[in-house]
Amino acid sequence: MKFTFYHNNINVRDLEKSLDFYNKALGLTATHEKEAEDGSFRLVFLGDGTTPHLLELTWLRDMDRPYELGDNESHLAFRVDDFGKALAHHREMGCVCFENAEMGIYFIEDPDGYWIEICPCKE
Template sequence: MEFTFMHNNFNVLDLDKSVAFYKKALGLIEERRMSAPDGSFTIVFMGDGRTGHQLELTWLRDRTEPYNLGDNEIHLALCVEDIEAARKMHKEMNCVCFENHDMGIYFIEDPDGYWVEIIPKRK
């Protein structure tokens, strides 16, 4: 029996803002969108165009309060060829929230407070 990763889900308050953030910050593209017939939710699947793994952004019409992320120990991780260029762009976007220079990684924070780890591509 084999299992394959499909997606991770983040619930978001402002879907357009989140889609724009992930496009600009990580180059993710919208691969699929679905909405409930009654308009109660919309789901957007974002992908990197290279792997099958997706980020599912879920917007719920009746949600008006920010999500409680607790200790926010759950995060996504993406690797990048040129981590210094990525860090420069993310600092310009003012979304770098933590840097670990000893490990050579850093984290960015999305509009809803979710953290994304940025890792240099290992050679």
């Protein structure tokens, strides 16, 4: 038996705002989606066009409060081929929430408060 990664999921309050953020910040685009017949939820799967791994955004119609993210120690991480350009882009977007120059990484924050680690591609 062999397991392979398929996707990660996060719940979002404003699906359109999140779709816009993930496209502008990370270049992710929708690969497919599913909507409940009764409109109670909508799932949109995002891909990077390079790897098979997907990010599933889940919107729940009846969610009436921000999601409780706890200590936010769980996070997604992305590698980028032009770290300086990415950092400048994210600073311009105003979404950089933490920088660790010593480790050579930084984090951006999405509209729901999830942190995403940005790492340089290293050989």
